[in-house]
Amino acid sequence: MRKITAFAGLGLAAALVLTGCSAPADEPAEEPTAEMEMDEETAAVDTVNSDGAGLRATVQGLLYDHVYLAAAAIDQALADGGDLTTEDVQAAVATLDENSVEVAAAIGSVYPDAEQPFLDSWRSHIPFFVNYTVGKATGDQAAVDQAVSDLGGYAVSFGELINSVVPELPAEAVQGELEMHATSLLAAIDANIAGDPAYFGLLKEAASHMSMTALALSGGIAANAGIE
Incomplete structure (x- = not known):
């Protein structure tokens, strides 16, 4: 059994650098005008920490985590020879489910009544990836085909x-985002099973697609x- 290194985590950091300009010392300072005051008020609107930006950042972060946590759970299952009952696999699956709960909570923060239906639906697609992996690893093409159909x-x-x-989100657009998620993650799973080093790049690509899904949602x- 090949040795697989599981992903331990992923961190992202960002910084904003603000620069300013001043008038030359030999020129008189410009008196504030109504137009300037309006510009200052407009600039004071915080679009970085707005509710809309916060929602997008939260959903995007959770969906990134979803891809890597799903990959870690699948990776551990492969390392344990397909035994889904081992302590390590169960721990990986439990952590992935915590992520599902968090994604649903983010949606529920805006639509409380939709939180549980969303969670039930979101949870239901994860076993399809497991079924695909097991089928692929054991050469069971019927199981692979069924998993692809289920996804x-x-x-x-x-x-x-x-x-x-x-209603602002067309069903077909959401469907397209999920199909891309499935296609990209299945490609990474294939590479993992084959022991192809391209696995790591394909997994990164699968995670990067989540930014588009987060933006749409x-x-x-x-x-x-x-x-706003």
Whole structure:
């Protein structure tokens, strides 16, 4: 059994650098005008820490985590020979489920009644990736085909669920985002099973797609709920 190094985490950091200009010393300072005061008021609007930006950042971070935590759980299952009952696999799956709860809570912070239906739906697609992995690793093509079909069906139903809550998000658009998520993560799983070093780059690519999904979800929610 090949040795697989599981992912321990991923950190992201960002910094904003603000620069300013001043008038030359030999020129008189410009008197404030009404237009300047209006510009200052406009500049004072905090778009970085706004509710809309916060929602997008939260959803994006959680969806990034989802990809890596799912990969870690699958990776551990492969390392344990496909035994899903080992302590390590169970711990990885539990951590992944905590992430699912957090994603649902982010949606529920805007739509409380939708939190549980979202969680139930989101949880349901994770076993399909497990089924695909087991089928691929054991050469069971029927199981692989069924898992791919199940993921396709889930993308449709998830799109319809989101559209029922957020009409601003077309079901087909949400479906497309989920299909991309599945396709990119399955490609990474294939590489992992084959022992292909491309696995790491493919996993990074799968995670990067989550920014588009987060933008679509948070943008539609913000528009529907009037969040700026």
